[in-house]
Amino acid sequence: MNCASLFVAAVALLSEAQAQNIKRNIPYANPAHERQVLDVYSPHNAKDLPVVFWIHGGGWQTGDKSDVQIKPKVFMDKGFVFVSTNYRLLPSVDMATLVRDIAKSIRWVHDHIAEYGGDPTRLFIMGHSAGAQLAALICIDDRYLKAEGLSLALLKGCVPVDGDTYDIPAIIETAETRRRVHGLPQAKFGHREKFGNDPAKHRDFSAVTHVAKDKGIPPFLILHVAEHPDTSAQAQRLANALKEAGVPVQVFGARETTHNKINANLGLPDDPATKALFEFLEKERKK
Numbered sequence: 001m002n003c004a005s006l007f008v009a010a011v012a013l014l015s016e017a018q019a020q021n022i023k024r025n026i027p028y029a030n031p032a033h034e035r036q037v038l039d040v041y042s043p044h045n046a047k048d049l050p051v052v053f054w055i056h057g058g059g060w061q062t063g064d065k066s067d068v069q070i071k072p073k074v075f076m077d078k079g080f081v082f083v084s085t086n087y088r089l090l091p092s093v094d095m096a097t098l099v100r101d102i103a104k105s106i107r108w109v110h111d112h113i114a115e116y117g118g119d120p121t122r123l124f125i126m127g128h129s130a131g132a133q134l135a136a137l138i139c140i141d142d143r144y145l146k147a148e149g150l151s152l153a154l155l156k157g158c159v160p161v162d163g164d165t166y167d168i169p170a171i172i173e174t175a176e177t178r179r180r181v182h183g184l185p186q187a188k189f190g191h192r193e194k195f196g197n198d199p200a201k202h203r204d205f206s207a208v209t210h211v212a213k214d215k216g217i218p219p220f221l222i223l224h225v226a227e228h229p230d231t232s233a234q235a236q237r238l239a240n241a242l243k244e245a246g247v248p249v250q251v252f253g254a255r256e257t258t259h260n261k262i263n264a265n266l267g268l269p270d271d272p273a274t275k276a277l278f279e280f281l282e283k284e285r286k287k
Helices: 003-019 071-077 095-116 130-140 143-147 168-181 199-204 229-244 259-264 272-285
Strands: 020-027 037-043 049-055 081-085 118-128 155-161 220-225 249-254
Touching: 020 071, 020 095, 037 071, 037 095, 049 071, 049 095, 049 130, 071 081, 081 095, 095 118, 095 130, 095 143, 118 130, 118 272, 130 143, 130 155, 155 272, 168 199, 168 229, 220 229, 220 259, 220 272, 229 249, 249 272
Parallel strands: 049 081, 049 118, 118 155, 155 220, 220 249
Antiparallel strands: 020 037, 037 081
């Protein structure tokens, strides 16, 4: 590479660095476990911007806050601060600890995101797969945020992406019936075990259980793979519960895609789910 090319590359890198501020591995608890950290991506000179809070998937057992593909850049270009959080994982901790970690992470965002140009009163909670379950639950079951001294009023929207566990008893019955009628062995660490192998816990960790009128649940956009029977059924189940409670909700089924692809493609200019997402955000951020 000649000197002129090196100069152009250096200018491009400098311009990109100036255009955004990225802070990684910020602890949100004290003392913090190594998984109790988050990343903040903010546009240069950001001030009072709405915040997207992203929860990664991975079956509550794997995954990382770095699994965000093109999302940070796309959201920053659209005028958002983007936060991606880690949380402790099964089986090292129980499911309630995971949800409490998400609430603690949101508490950190509420207390500190203004330092990064974000508006702590305009949070949009999103997540994929296991992260979709956590996002929906934290936006509906207000006990977790209340334990951190917060309320649902901070949340301006929720976008769960292709989750299959908004109604956990339903997915357990569906999956176990499917295995039984086809003569397949039951899963050794399936939904029943992950959520505590206790029917009361299954109901308690289901977002649909906690939907009620006039509790401040934010508007929802539920994205799912249209050809996937389980995530499609769960999307409709959650949407129906929200509608009955008077909560604004939209459901968008993305066609000719997969569970992983719907997540990876969020942010691409020609992606239909992305179009639905930004139409939702533009509408809700103005309220």
